[in-house]
Amino acid sequence: MMRSLRRGTYQPFDIEGPITRLDERDTAFSKAIKGHLGAVMKKRMRDPVPDAWWRTFYPRQRRENSVFWHLFDAVDGPVNPEAPELHDPVANARHIKEVALLFGADLVGVSELKPEFIYTNYGNIFDYPKGRLGEPITLTHSYAVSIAKGMDRDKLNASPSYIENAETGLRYVQLALVTTLLAAYIRELGYPAKAHHLVNEEILHQPMAIMAGLGELGRNDTVISERYGPAMRLGTVTTDLPLELDQPVSLGVREFCDQCGKCADNCPSRAISHGPPKESRGIRKWNLRGDRCLNFWNSNPQFWSACANCLKSCPYNKPWKWWHRISLKSAKHSAVARRVLLWIDDVVYGRNPIYETEALGYQYPVPPSSKGKRAEGSNPILPAPTIRR
Amino acid sequence: MFEPGARPENTFVRYLIPATEGPVNPVVTEAPDPRANSEHLMEVAAWLETDQAAITDLRSDFWVSATAEEDAGGLPAHAIALLKQTTRRRSRAAVTSAQQEQLARTELALVACMLANYIRELGFPARAHHVGDGRLLVAAVAVAAGLGAMTAPGRFVSHRYGPEVCLATVTTAMPLVVMQGSPHRRRRRILPPGLRARR
Secondary structure (H helix, E strand, O other): OOEOOOOOOOOOOEEOOOOOOOOHHHOHHHHHHHOOOOHHHHHHHHOOOOOHHHHHHOOOOOHHHOHHHHHHHHHOOOOOOOOOOOOOHHHHHHHHHHHHHHHOOOEEEEEEOOHHHEOOEOOOOOOOOOOOOOOEOOOOOOEEEEEEEEOOHHHHOOOOOHHHHHHHHHHHHHHHHHHHHHHHHHHHHOOOEEEEEOOEOOEOHHHHHHHOOOOEEOOOOOEEEOOOEOOEEEEEEEEOOOOOOOOOOOOOHHHHHHHOOHHHHHOOOOOEOOOOOEEEOOEEEOOEOHHHHHHHHOOOOOOOOOOOHHHHHOOOOOOOOHHHHHHHHHHHHOHHHHHHHHHHHHHHHOOOOOOOEEEOOEEEOOOHHHOOOOOOOOOOOOOOOOOOO | OOOOOOOHHHOHHHHHOHHHOOOOOOOOOOOOOHHHHHHHHHHHHHHOOOOEEEEEEOOHHHEOOHHHHHHHOOOOOEEEEEEEEOOOOOOOOOOOHHHHHHHHHHHHHHHHHHHHHHHHHHOOOEEEEOOOOOOEOHHHHHHHOOOEEEOOOOOEEEOOOEOOEEEEEEEEOOOOOOEOOOOOOOOOOOOOHHHHHHO
16 A cells, blocks of 8 residues: 655655665665676776766776865764754745755755665765775764756766766766755754765665655656756755755656656666566665666776766756746646657657767767777877867 | 864865875876867866866966975976856855855865866876965966956956956966966757757
């Protein structure tokens, strides 16, 4: 029997049983580094990557060249003992959201921190070199402030390529800045707070963001928001500061994804299911095969080290124009409109959209003549003349 | 939160001080054309959300002391001046101009560190100079790069944005040319495949 996680007019999750907590060591990244996904994957996860931006954001050899490495320890700190008591959750929530926007957030929402969405043990890629791999996580905060950062669609649409990979890395760094600043601000207000971002996290960001009303879960296992669609990245701040909770929202994403399946068609590793949602750890949802996804990420390091084809091809990934806003409202309420909009999306953008982009020294799509030529030490700034048209 | 006080662990810039320097990738990227390199770094600076960037030759009088110059080892040949407005309001939060300036400085410090990291990963020495690290006169670099001028009270004023700006610098030995003005702001209009086919 289905039940809601929380009271409200909309049920964001179909709960089918007790939700089991996830061990971060069981995520695809952690398993790949440990070698549980094969020796080839383990080697590729440790080998140097040709792209300098990738090496800057996700270091494998020279960690000192990554700001993530230096921001790892900034997520927590001492709490100001001399602080005014803030008892009004409504005013607190309004203020915290305004401050988060000031710090650079694009979307902010507040939800209750559910224990089932906290990892049991550390297993992030930086937990290995920092020496806390496998340590149990004890997080007792009451609230979660979910923060989203929108991406540049031109660069996102160049997936799979190092253009999109760099864009993703930049947004995660910006999220690290926003969450770290916001957590420090709340601590200076006199309440415990901890930032959770890409390389130092203790919680699952997606369920928190969905419960905070930032968006809805799509078939491609990402949160789809009204304003940014799937073109956004998430970070979270957990705290004990009393905050008014936001409500989950219904955008009609579940109904649209039921009919669409464009992300599954465009997934090169077939990691996204075409079928109906299935039960996973107590929740009925579309499952993403993380191991297959990661396999494609590491399949051709000369040209990419990650993929966002499912975000690129998603019909919700459109500019915030009047026609898109009308489409969103129509898709939310009408099954006929959803079918018509999907047909229009296929006609205008194509079932397998490819957007030509040139940025950061790369060209997408890569011309056939240049395939196999790039390697570490080759020039990403001035590609070989055969690459330029 | 912005200035180290009783609880320096809550100060963001504190974590960026060790991020100014780092090891250089031993595999050097072939980048023989200084002009192309400079244009690329200008594009990168715009992508990293600076409002203006410019490149100038690094002079001895930019360093705050001879010791600071000696520490640099004489390697850097160029300085990339980065500029960001401090008064861009993004929310209704009541903040003072001083707080906005500190926030913008923090953001720019992060950008400078990322740019220096990127250049080092290309295989060239680079160092970030930001609010948390005072070895270089960043205002003098910005003036030499043509981004603004110094007023009589000693405050930097941008030609484009006025006095409410903050500055940071990246010094590097990468082959570059002097390049003034704003970074590339051009955005290619990308048409969806369906519309492109009809043209």
